[in-house]
Amino acid sequence: MLNRRGLLKLASAIIGGAITAAMAVPAVRYLVFPVRERIVGGTTGPLAVADLHDLPDGTPVRVPVRAPDQRDAWSRSPLVTLGAVWLLRKGDTVTALSATCPHLGCSVDFDAGAGQYRCPCHTSSFALDGARSTGPAKRGMDPISVKLDGTRVLVEFRRFTLDIAARVAV
Numbered sequence: 001m002l003n004r005r006g007l008l009k010l011a012s013a014i015i016g017g018a019i020t021a022a023m024a025v026p027a028v029r030y031l032v033f034p035v036r037e038r039i040v041g042g043t044t045g046p047l048a049v050a051d052l053h054d055l056p057d058g059t060p061v062r063v064p065v066r067a068p069d070q071r072d073a074w075s076r077s078p079l080v081t082l083g084a085v086w087l088l089r090k091g092d093t094v095t096a097l098s099a100t101c102p103h104l105g106c107s108v109d110f111d112a113g114a115g116q117y118r119c120p121c122h123t124s125s126f127a128l129d130g131a132r133s134t135g136p137a138k139r140g141m142d143p144i145s146v147k148l149d150g151t152r153v154l155v156e157f158r159r160f161t162l163d164i165a166a167r168v169a170v
């Protein structure tokens with residue numbers, strides 16, 4: 001049985017604990033930020049990389065893929081280069097392949113004389129459609145999805161896990 005003094009002590013302890021807890025929540029959130037927050041953001045969806053009229057028919061063209069705005073927990077960077085793709089136009093159709101070698105990530109070149117893609121690092125080569133021809137790469141070049149908005153060529157840029165046979169987006 002609590003007397004009046006005991007009851008006041010208990011009430012003080014409960015109210016004090018509640019106030020401390022209320023003050024601790026924002027302090028803890030401040031200290032652990034950005035844990036459990038979405039810290040990387042920026043443009044999602046298709047990115048414009050070229051105009052259809054600027055692409056020669058039947059010859060691959062390497063173009064950079066740039067995002068107009070990227071941000072993380074502490075900074076914001078306009079116009080970040082995400083990578084590059086090889087665009088191949090055939091009439092009004094455009095296909096894209098990632099310019100990143102699926103072996104260890106070097107930048108793949110196009111050998112116009114041989115009509116195939118070649119990686120300068122460990123001599124992997126790929127057919128015009130990206131299929132693996134020779135070398136240590138365990139799969140063909142990675143296709144990137146393309147959309148046309150009028151004559152604007154847009155790509156859904158992706159990166160894939162390197163040096164495995166399966167195509168796994170990261």
Ligand code: FES
Nearest residue numbers: 101103104119122
């Ligand atoms: S990185 Fe291209 S063949 Fe090794």
